Amino acid sequence: MSKMTMWQQYLSIKQKYADVILFFRLGDFYETFGDDAKLIAEVLDITLTVRGLSSDENTPMAGVPYHAADNYIEQLVSRGYRVAICEQMDEMVHKTLQKREVVRIVTPGTLTEPTMLQAERNSYLAAILVDRGNVGLAYADLTTGEFCATELRGNEALKQLEGELARLGAAELLVSDAPELRPAGMEIAKKQLAQDLAPMRKAERERLLPHERTAKKVEGNNESTWVQGNVTQWPNWHWDARTARDALLNQFKSQSLDGFGLGNKALATRAAGALIQYLHETQRDSVAQVRSLRVYDTTRFMFLDPQTRRNLELTEGAGGQRKGSLIAVLDQTRTPMGARLLRQWISQPLIELGPLTERQQAVSCFVEETLVRGELRALFKGVGDIERTINRVVQGIATPRDLVRLREALRLTPDILSQIERTGLRSTSPTEAAPSDDDLFDDEPTSNQIDACADICELLEQAIADDPPALLGTWDNARSDENVIRKGHAAEIDAIVEATRDAARWINELEAKEQQRTGIKTLKVSYNKVFGYYIEVTKASGETRIPDDYIRKQTLVNAERYITPELKEYESLILNASEALNEKERQAFRLILRHLANAGNRLLDLARAIAEFDVYSTLAEVAVRQRFVRPTLRLDDVFVIQGGRHPVVEHNLNEPFTPNDAHFDADHQIIVLTGPNMSGKSTFLRQVALIGLMAQIGSFVPADYAEIGLLDRIFTRIGAQDDIATGQSTFMVEMIETANILHNGSPRSLIILDEIGRGTSTYDGLSIARAVVEYIHNQPRLRAKTLFATHYHELTELANILPRVHNWTLAVAEEGDHVVFLRKVIEGAADRSYGIHVAQMAGLPPAVIKRATEVLSELEGKGDREQRREAMRRMNAAGSSAVPQMSLFASNEPNPAVELLREMDVTQLTPIEALTKLYELQRLAKVE
Numbered sequence: 051m052s053k054m055t056m057w058q059q060y061l062s063i064k065q066k067y068a069d070v071i072l073f074f075r076l077g078d079f080y081e082t083f084g085d086d087a088k089l090i091a092e093v094l095d096i097t098l099t100v101r102g103l104s105s106d107e108n109t110p111m112a113g114v115p116y117h118a119a120d121n122y123i124e125q126l127v128s129r130g131y132r133v134a135i136c137e138q139m140d141e142m143v144h145k146t147l148q149k150r151e152v153v154r155i156v157t158p159g160t161l162t163e164p165t166m167l168q169a170e171r172n173s174y175l176a177a178i179l180v181d182r183g184n185v186g187l188a189y190a191d192l193t194t195g196e197f198c199a200t201e202l203r204g205n206e207a208l209k210q211l212e213g214e215l216a217r218l219g220a221a222e223l224l225v226s227d228a229p230e231l232r233p234a235g236m237e238i239a240k241k242q243l244a245q246d247l248a249p250m251r252k253a254e255r256e257r258l259l260p261h262e263r264t265a266k267k268v269e270g271n272n273e274s275t276w277v278q279g280n281v282t283q284w285p286n287w288h289w290d291a292r293t294a295r296d297a298l299l300n301q302f303k304s305q306s307l308d309g310f311g312l313g314n315k316a317l318a319t320r321a322a323g324a325l326i327q328y329l330h331e332t333q334r335d336s337v338a339q340v341r342s343l344r345v346y347d348t349t350r351f352m353f354l355d356p357q358t359r360r361n362l363e364l365t366e367g368a369g370g371q372r373k374g375s376l377i378a379v380l381d382q383t384r385t386p387m388g389a390r391l392l393r394q395w396i397s398q399p400l401i402e403l404g405p406l407t408e409r410q411q412a413v414s415c416f417v418e419e420t421l422v423r424g425e426l427r428a429l430f431k432g433v434g435d436i437e438r439t440i441n442r443v444v445q446g447i448a449t450p451r452d453l454v455r456l457r458e459a460l461r462l463t464p465d466i467l468s469q470i471e472r473t474g475l476r477s478t479s480p481t482e483a484a485p486s487d488d489d490l491f492d493d494e495p496t497s498n499q500i501d502a503c504a505d506i507c508e509l510l511e512q513a514i515a516d517d518p519p520a521l522l523g524t525w526d527n528a529r530s531d532e533n534v535i536r537k538g539h540a541a542e543i544d545a546i547v548e549a550t551r552d553a554a555r556w557i558n559e560l561e562a563k564e565q566q567r568t569g570i571k572t573l574k575v576s577y578n579k580v581f582g583y584y585i586e587v588t589k590a591s592g593e594t595r596i597p598d599d600y601i602r603k604q605t606l607v608n609a610e611r612y613i614t615p616e617l618k619e620y621e622s623l624i625l626n627a628s629e630a631l632n633e634k635e636r637q638a639f640r641l642i643l644r645h646l647a648n649a650g651n652r653l654l655d656l657a658r659a660i661a662e663f664d665v666y667s668t669l670a671e672v673a674v675r676q677r678f679v680r681p682t683l684r685l686d687d688v689f690v691i692q693g694g695r696h697p698v699v700e701h702n703l704n705e706p707f708t709p710n711d712a713h714f715d716a717d718h719q720i721i722v723l724t725g726p727n728m729s730g731k732s733t734f735l736r737q738v739a740l741i742g743l744m745a746q747i748g749s750f751v752p753a754d755y756a757e758i759g760l761l762d763r764i765f766t767r768i769g770a771q772d773d774i775a776t777g778q779s780t781f782m783v784e785m786i787e788t789a790n791i792l793h794n795g796s797p798r799s800l801i802i803l804d805e806i807g808r809g810t811s812t813y814d815g816l817s818i819a820r821a822v823v824e825y826i827h828n829q830p831r832l833r834a835k836t837l838f839a840t841h842y843h844e845l846t847e848l849a850n851i852l853p854r855v856h857n858w859t860l861a862v863a864e865e866g867d868h869v870v871f872l873r874k875v876i877e878g879a880a881d882r883s884y885g886i887h888v889a890q891m892a893g894l895p896p897a898v899i900k901r902a903t904e905v906l907s908e909l910e911g912k913g914d915r916e917q918r919r920e921a922m923r924r925m926n927a928a929g930s931s932a933v934p935q936m937s938l939f940a941s942n943e944p945n946p947a948v949e950l951l952r953e954m955d956v957t958q959l960t961p962i963e964a965l966t967k968l969y970e971l972q973r974l975a976k977v978e
């Protein structure tokens with residue numbers, strides 16, 4: 051192979067893939083050159099070598115073995131890089147230059163390898179297009195074939211886009227390279243990505259090559275906006291209306307997009323079309339699994355902004371982990387499809403009564419049918435990820451083991467369906483058959499009845515061996531009966547097997563036959579690698595008896611070796627058998643895959659029905675285990691919870707959780723909640739929101755009783771955090787979020803406000819907090835159900851002025867010096883904040899606690915700021931003499947430990963009593 055020619059071939063391919071890492075197949079390695087090599091050597095920690103590939107330079111080179119490439123590719127892709135896989139296309143190695151082609155570009159959003167994906171969540175590629183404030187959004191999961199698009203218009207379009215991006219958590223985001231078609235300053239992408247991906251460390255950034263730096267810089271020069279490149283810019287012409295439309299029509303083999311509901315949705319069409327083109331580019335045109343497009347309308351779902359999703363810890367707990375999240379409690383699903391569907395439900399609560407009632411009925415049914423639930427959940431365990439398997443079948447990349455798994459699932463299906471039948475329930479999942487003119491599949495239109503796909507099971511039973519090897523092309527002569535394809539399925543394969551066996555038998559019997567024919571008793575039939583099979587006759591045994599049809603092949607010192615034309619014929623049958631068998635198996639396997647792909651829609655409908663019933667039975671299981679009840683759903687303002695609990699806190703708490711009520715109606719709109727720190731305010735706020743949300747995914751709720759007036763949105767403003775990603779201060783973030791709530795809330799919304807105004811001075815904060823409550827109360831457009839937790843006790847006055855404002859507080863019992871939090875929400879207002887008690891519980895030094903108590907009692911009576919200042923000045927002076935006295939015995943106060951010692955009559959103590967007293971003394975000393 052001429053180096054220059056190969057190098058020229060490399061350069062011409064690399065030119066087309068300048069912005070991705072090119073894995074160039076050279077024999078058993080994928081090699082990278084130049085900047086790519088420097089980059090992967092650094093990132094993968096592999097050796098960088100230098101080769102003189104072109105006449106005048108030393109080219110850096112780094113490679114990975116092809117059989118271990120997946121692992122390296124995964125490392126690169128998980129860090130946001132994209133890798134083009136360039137393969138050798140010729141089967142045999144020729145002397146001339148191999149033909150090479152890029153067969154796939156691996157990107158974060160287009161991974162299909164099960165090992166690189168999480169089973170319980172979708173892996174989305176999303177495409178967004180912003181045109182004068184309106185948004186087109188499309189997303190697809192290549193592993194499940196899901197493909198959806200929507201259009202967002204009006205004032206809130208960008209806000210909604212943020213919510214959708216937070217819901218999807220896309221692995222890769224596709225945007226136009228024209229800045230005017232991206233969200234201004236890409237702020238949305240920045241936020242989205244900053245959440246998902248840690249910004250790169252400065253040192254890491256500096257090591258990058260110049261072109262990588264530009265790829266990684268989302269927009270603007272702000273250092274903190276550097277991310278690891280999961281935003282992909284896709285040239286603007288792909289987003290052109292006509293190009294995009296044609297790409298979609300071509301994908302769906304359709305004449306019009308009206309049937310998809312895209313008729314008048316130009317922006318959604320452009321985003322979806324650009325996405326399809328990107329899939330074709332990265333998958334080299336094999337995108338058969340994307341068969342249809344679902345156009346959806348965000349107004350049919352509960353609106354949740356990214357903060358609210360985060361604050362309510364729906365899919366991620368505080369540390370960004372699944373632990374501590376709502377999904378961690380609810381997800382007891384038995385199949386990966388079920389897990390993914392439940393995640394979708396949690397991320398996208400419904401707002402319409404009809405579908406919610408259907409879900410509730412299904413969950414109720416499984417709550418009651420304990421036996422069916424148990425049976426079904428046991429059966430689901432064996433189903434596996436048929437959704438992703440079917441998509442690999444449709445893509446033509448399924449392996450023999452994939453089909454075995456599919457068969458196992460289909461074997462269970464009749465039992466599953468008969469259990470479902472016992473409930474009388476039907477699947478409600480929408481079928482996604484493409485309304486195309488030329489349907490891609492031969493499937494019958496799907497009816498309401500779930501199809502067990504018995505014919506497919508039958509086909510797999512008789513076509514695939516019981517325990518086939520993982521891959522095709524592995525026919526081993528030793529296992530002569532069958533390999534991947536079951537005996538009896540393909541006549542051609544059986545014929546070869548039969549012929550091979552005959553040939554082997556013939557050769558086995560040849561020795562005896564020839565001994566008899568020739569009369570030479572020492573005649574032997576043997577085999578070696580150079581000559582194959584041969585007949586050996588020792589010289590001593592008399593060459594005179596050699597038959598005429600023997601052809602002399604080799605003469606040894608004391609033996610002659612012969613062959614016969616017939617022997618060679620049988621030999622060639624045996625030696626070529628594995629190659630022929632492998633080829634025939636490949637053909638038969640391809641045929642089976644095609645057959646299965648033709649039933650793709652039916653199989654996917656089955657997978658979806660299983661997912662759905664997995665989720666229903668799971669929600670029922672959790673409801674029973676955790677004592678949840680079915681909420682009554684209503685269309686008015688009434689929102690009543692009796693004995694409500696926080697599903698996650700309760701689940702993780704070692705002690706009993708104290709249930710609490712909540713009540714909103716026409717007269718109870720705003721609750722001002724006061725109470726000490728650590729008393730349970732935040733838990734209560736979140737629990738009310740979570741119960742509302744759970745009701746609107748169709749789940750039962752952690753309460754004794756609940757009536758839920760359906761919510762259109764849940765807003766939360768909780769805690770004070772700096773938004774590091776956008777460089778905004780705590781207070782600014784707080785005010786932006788509050789403004790959003792005031793502009794967009796409605797009487798059907800639930801607003802959770804936890805201490806607004808905390809980030810500024812007391813008076814500013816108090817004034818803003820009061821104005822906000824008044825606005826929510828008085829603005830007819832707003833009038834949302836509101837829970838307002840605050841430390842400004844002054845706000846409790848509002849209940850006397852505004853009729854729909856009520857005060858609630860968390861009950862506290864004072865036992866001597868100690869404060870006990872009862873965790874019970876009661877009517878009324880807290881009169882003190884007990885901050886010093888919490889400080890004591892947290893272990894602040896006793897001297898500090900004591901001093902703080904003194905300062906507090908001085909300040910408490912003082913009405914205005916001047917009086918307080920004056921009090922502070924006086925205290926300062928007094929404080930200098932009352933500098934905390936650290937010594938236990940130097941205190942003027944009688945010390946309880948010392949008092950106890952004094953009172954003790956040591957002579958009267960039994961040893962046990964002495965020990966008990968000693969123990970008590972030590973405890974007293976520790977308290978001090």
Ligand SMILES: Nc1ncnc2c1ncn2[C@@H]1O[C@H](COP(=O)(O)OP(=O)(O)OP(=O)(O)O)[C@@H](O)[C@H]1O
Nearest residue numbers: 706707708709726727728729730731732733734873
């Ligand atoms: N109803 C309850 N039953 C039992 N334990 C509870 C209950 N509510 C809260 N807790 C416990 O009390 C802890 C503190 O609750 P939470 O964080 O809600 O208090 P808080 O009043 O919001 O405090 P802060 O004002 O300091 O933010 C929780 O971590 C939880 O363990």
